Amino acid sequence: MALIDTLTDPRVLSSALTAVAVAAGVVTLAMPYLDRSDINERMRTVAVERDRIRARERERLSKEGHLKPALRSDPGAKAKRFVEQFNLDKWLSTDTSTEKLMRAGLRGPKAETMFLVARFLAPLGFMAVAGFLMLVHPKVSAMSGGGKLMLGIFAAYLGIKAPEIYLSNVTKKRQESMRKAFPDSLDLLLICVESGMSVEHGFTKVSHEIAPASVELAEELALVTAELSYLPDRRSAYENFAKRSGLDSVRSVCTALIQAERYGTPVGQALRVLAQESRDQRMTDAEKKAAALPPKLTVPMIVFFMPALFIVILSPALIRIFKWQ
Numbered sequence: 001m002a003l004i005d006t007l008t009d010p011r012v013l014s015s016a017l018t019a020v021a022v023a024a025g026v027v028t029l030a031m032p033y034l035d036r037s038d039i040n041e042r043m044r045t046v047a048v049e050r051d052r053i054r055a056r057e058r059e060r061l062s063k064e065g066h067l068k069p070a071l072r073s074d075p076g077a078k079a080k081r082f083v084e085q086f087n088l089d090k091w092l093s094t095d096t097s098t099e100k101l102m103r104a105g106l107r108g109p110k111a112e113t114m115f116l117v118a119r120f121l122a123p124l125g126f127m128a129v130a131g132f133l134m135l136v137h138p139k140v141s142a143m144s145g146g147g148k149l150m151l152g153i154f155a156a157y158l159g160i161k162a163p164e165i166y167l168s169n170v171t172k173k174r175q176e177s178m179r180k181a182f183p184d185s186l187d188l189l190l191i192c193v194e195s196g197m198s199v200e201h202g203f204t205k206v207s208h209e210i211a212p213a214s215v216e217l218a219e220e221l222a223l224v225t226a227e228l229s230y231l232p233d234r235r236s237a238y239e240n241f242a243k244r245s246g247l248d249s250v251r252s253v254c255t256a257l258i259q260a261e262r263y264g265t266p267v268g269q270a271l272r273v274l275a276q277e278s279r280d281q282r283m284t285d286a287e288k289k290a291a292a293l294p295p296k297l298t299v300p301m302i303v304f305f306m307p308a309l310f311i312v313i314l315s316p317a318l319i320r321i322f323k324w325q
Contacts, residue, residue: 097112097115098112099243100167100171101115101167102243102244103171103174103175103243103244103245103246104167104170104171104174105170105174105216105219106167106170115163115167118163119160119163122159122160122162122163123155123156123157123159123160124159125159126155126156126158126159126162127152127155127156127159129155130151130152130154130155131152133151134148134151171246174216175245175246175247177214177215177216177217178214178216178217178220178245178247178250179247179249179282180213180214180282181210181213181214181217182217182247182249182250182278183249183275183278183279183281183282184210184213185206185210185214185217185221186253186271186274186275186278187275188205188206188209188210189202189203189206189271190268190271190272190275192205192206193267193268193271194268199228199257199267200225200228200229203221203222203224203225203228204221204222204225206221207219207221207222207225220241220244220245223240223241223244224237224238224240224241227240227241234261235258235261235262238254238257238258239254239258241254242254242255249274249277249278249281252274252277253271253274256270256271256274257270
């Protein structure tokens with residue numbers, strides 16, 4: 001009773017509400033300073049990728065005899081030697097691993113090497129954790145030999161699949177971010193092209209404007225601008241953009257830009273049609289999610305709402321029945 005009296009004391013309640021209000025005010029004022037934006041970091045990553053493209057083209061020109069190659073350090077030399085020593089690129093790498101890494105936004109000279117090292121070390125790490133559990137945990141130690149063997153096999157399989165699952169999750173989040181912002185970027189690109197800008201300048205302008213909405217899309221557009229500047233074939237830049245994104249809408253835009261480059265068709269008209277299709281597709285996706293909402297709410301309503309509703313409806317009747325008895 002003393003605790004209830006203390007909690008219901010007006011002075012205690014007013015003090016608690018004042019403390020909550022002060023804490024909410026402090027958090028509200030501090031949130032803008034605690035929010036860490038990674039736009040600058042992503043743009044630095046784009047700059048590194050631009051330097052890599054420049055270095056690749058300089059190397060190509062040097063092989064053709066047009067340019068003397070520059071001396072550059074090889075990042076990730078230890079990991080690269082590890083991959084070469086154990087020959088990991090032949091029995092752990094796949095034909096689509098590079099494309100998957102690009103779609104996940106993991107680019108650069110060290111991305112594929114570190115992915116191979118992770119695929120090699122992750123099974124060993126998971127098996128080491130399983131062995132540690134077999135030694136320490138009493139229930140796991142009491143398992144039979146077949147059970148321990150199955151646990152080790154499962155740990156190894158999970159370690160093999162862990163890097164792929166990580167790549168898949170990162171790729172889905174990245175594609176979702178680009179998918180949401182791509183219709184707006186198409187509208188901005190259409191405005192830039194119809195105002196007289198070139199496609200390269202349009203991509204540059206859109207990459208700066210779309211960065212607050214989607215840093216991933218801003219990255220890709222900046223890389224397209226770099227490849228349009230350094231690659232000898234503009235078609236390769238558009239095709240690389242479609243491969244890195246993995247989105248059908250981006251692939252359609254790249255196809256339209258390639259046809260415009262080849263046949264001289266108006267770019268503005270094609271971008272206008274594709275921008276309208278992208279907006280319609282985004283509205284269709286929203287309608288699909290809205291249509292799928294009632295079936296998803298059925299189970300929560302049955303589990304949480306229906307018991308409370310029955311209690312509210314039946315409580316007066318039960319009270320009267322017990323009172324009469």
